[in-house]
Amino acid sequence: MPLYEHVFLARQDASTQQVDELTAQMTGIVEQGGGKVTKTESWGVRSLTYRMNKNRKAHFVLMNIDAPSAVVTEIERQERINEDVIRYLTVRVEEHEEGPSAMMRKADRDRERDDRGGGFRGDRGPRRPREEEAATEE
DSSP, X not given: OOEEEEEXXXXXXXXXXXXXXXXXXXXXXXXXXXXXXXXXXXXXXXXXXXXXXXXXXXXXXXXXXXXXXXXXXXXXXXXHHOTTEEEEEEEEESSOOSSSOHHHHHHHHHHHHHHHTOTXXXXXXXXXXXXXXXXXXX
């Protein structure tokens, strides 16, 4: 069966529980159609690059799907009807990525940087004075 990566954006004012229910509904459609959802990732509420339907933020959800194309068509039809879904995108892939997606790895990296103290200079410590500054100090 073909493999797909499916991402949908739900309205910001939808609760996390509503987004989980929507994800469960989409998973149910896939399973009824004879496919399976191999991975589901909730990326949380993220800012949008531009306003969509008067929304500045949205819940992002990724689903890795192993199902016939008719199932994907049905999922997209259901999302078009649902008022909580702002946008969706389905991409056919050759193979699913193992482990966490790039978005989850980025979130882990950002969290690590915040734990270390973050900042622009990181672990490098204070900067040394330039030659001009050293000359004026003498």
